[in-house]
Amino acid sequence: MKLTDISNDINEWFDGSGPLGDTIMSSRIRLARNLAGYKFLSRCSTAEKTEILNRLKDVITSLDLGDKVFYVSVDEAPTLNKHFLVERHLISRHHAFGKGPRGAVIAEREFFTAMINEEDHLRIQVLKAGCQLSLCAEQINRIDDMIEQKVEYAFSPRYGYLTACPTNLGTGIRVSVMLHLPALKMTGQIEKFFNAAKDMSLAVRGLFGEGTEAASDLYQLSNQVTLGVSESDVVSQFENAIIPEIVEYETAARSQLLSNQSDILDDKISRAMALLQNAHLISSQEALFLLSHLRLGINMHRHMGASTPAIDKLRTLCGESDDAEKASRLSIAKINRLFMLTLPAHLQLNYGKSLDPTHRDALRAQIIRSTLNQDDPQQG
């Protein structure tokens, strides 16, 4: 299994499917665990780290996860591969560029990753498309149970699972959703979302490698409190309170665009299309920014039946007026694919060698043009 086996396409978790897929790109749950009888990593010798790594690697690669897994020796991986894994959300930046012996066990379909020797001895994560936190919770709990059959975790009755940083103490759970909120941004109401997050003690960040709030309109929202709340409390807070509220805000903003500001909406979508179809040099930030608007246009038609001059033109690209071939349709999955595949490390890994920024911008523009103009023989 080579990284290039997965790098030239996106996997299920990022294809825009799943419940509430027009706003919620993906759901993720991560658990932090440490082995009993060892120090935390900052105090471990290289030999101890290697011991922990080998032990956990053996345990996790032998589990029956319902998918094949592969192992990446992160400390020995080429820099480009590390960047790729971070872009892909399979490992954290901290894990990629940390110190000492460390590795990742990754399911080929990418729904599961175990980071060994990140900040804690073990961090496992489950990723799913759309809003599927309950399913993530169920799966990660089952995987955690299987691991726990073979190792002893550091646990205290008072503080729960003991973690290197006290902010992860207790359940060690981090529940996150990746949100696409272009209409809130466009209507100048993104503060609403920030305030709602703040009121609920949640952390928000623009996604790494995917820009500031201005660029991709993609945000990650996660819980901060891990002690004194059960795993199911956190998940149900997201599913029953947080997510419905934010989806409602974004949906209201989309309706508002349609009824009061359709010329702004059409301007953004038309400009995005024109630039993406014609540019010969395009930076990652600009691509993310523009692709976000195409995503919005398609989703507004799919989920709200929106019809404006720009959205109707976009639908032609989607093959929704009669002529275009089904296979060459522009779809949300294809837009998401462009989001991911035009990130710098993806570009270079798929090209086969590292490229300077100008060459990257040219290659990126070419990939986007050929997808949007539907004349790329490699597409399909």
Added chain:
Amino acid sequence: MYARGGHFQRGVRRNKETRIEFVMQCQICRKNDATIHLTEIADGARTEIHVCEHCAVEQDIAVKSHIPINELLSSLLASQPTDDELAGPSGAELVCPNCGYTLAQFQKEGTLGCPGDYEVFEKMLGPLIEKAHDGNTTHRGKVPSSAPADTKEQIELLNLRQRLAVAVQNEDYELAAKLRDQINETEK
């Protein structure tokens, strides 16, 4: 660590009118293109940073900690008898017998040395833990199957009581009655 956000200049995005500047310079070295862009909201304040890969690694700009740990650490310091540099005498003298860790090291690194540190530094860490977790001080939720039976029972009771409180609050008396039965059963 990321919470050292005060070190970053924010002037790069000077003209909001043009919506976005596509090529950003790293705010640290001012040489490479910024490829890492973070927006973080903590306590209502938004900070954005734009740095290159190299500087991110150098400066350990990681997104590992959602709560600005430095903020917590300074509150920890504030609660100690003051000494110019370190925690007060009570904290500064303590050394973990297992890993040799001190509070000063924790303040520097933001992570602990071994699981035992939670006990060794309990007095000093307690307020910090409480603050980081919305006032919570004890675990609820999953317990490893290898944990002693009474630990499991203890935590299960806490879970049930919490769920009971919520049920009562929601006036779901049917569920409340069921939970009360379960609590009585467990307490036997």
